[in-house]
Amino acid sequence: GQNIDQPTEMTATEGAIVQINCTYQTSGFNGLFWYQQHAGEAPTFLSYNVLDGLEEKGRFSSFLSRSKGYSYLLLKELQMKDSASYLCAVKTNAGKSTFGDGTTLTVKP
Amino acid sequence: SQTIHQWPATLVQPVGSPLSLECTVEGTSNPNLYWYRQAAGRGLQLLFYSVGIGQISSEVPQNLSASRPQDRQFILSSKKLLLSDSGFYLCAWSFESNQPQHFGDGTRLSIL
Secondary structure (H helix, E strand, O other): OOEEEOOOEEEEEOOOOEEEEEEEEOOOEEEEEEEEEOOOOOOEEEEEEOOOEEEEEOOEEEEEEOOOOEEEEEEOOOOHHHOEEEEEEEEEOOOOEEEOOOEEEEEEO | OOEEEEEOOEEEEOOOOOEEEEEEEEOOOOOEEEEEEEOOOOOEEEEEEEEEOOEEEEOOOOOEEEEEEEOOEEEEEEOOOOHHHOEEEEEEEEOOOOOOOEEOOOEEEEEO
16 A cells, blocks of 8 residues: 655745655655645645656745655745645556645745 | 536535536546545545546445546446545546646535
8 A cells, every 4th residue: 555644734934945745655656746735625736756856846846755755845935825735646657646635834924 | 728627516415315426628638537535634535537438447445436428527426425425526637647637626515
């Protein structure tokens, strides 16, 4: 089976930087996705990592270390609208993605 | 561009009643299609996925079923709903399994 761990909640200040970690244990790893989900809404895609290293997209970056079973999502210059849940999802060779329970980020002024 | 439509947005059903949730995708052919359920404060639980018409894989044993009668149509059904079926149901599509998934707006199902 698969095991995905993320912190349940995080709080940060507007304008700051926050790092949301995700650790996983799986066989047949074939990529990791990060999604953002605002309360009551559907998730939206943020980033995808399949190789080790950092992928940068504007204020958001995602890092992957396959040997450590570890990823993080880095959010810079936090804005109030970044308050949301951030879901880590691991894809396997079987073609399915398993989602973590998500990290609820609260950005305070 | 591709769009995904899921309805209804909200549904209240009595225990033991049937269920039919529909999802359609426009702007692409032969997408991978998925049904998820999300309990409050939790991640997404994959219920069914489909890589083509009539091809359905079930992930969790339950009283739900799924069908794909057309290439871009995915239906979630139940003959008799249970209280435990309450939740937020999300339909999603992707080009391939290694591509990001795009979600519909979801259906919030309450069982009374």
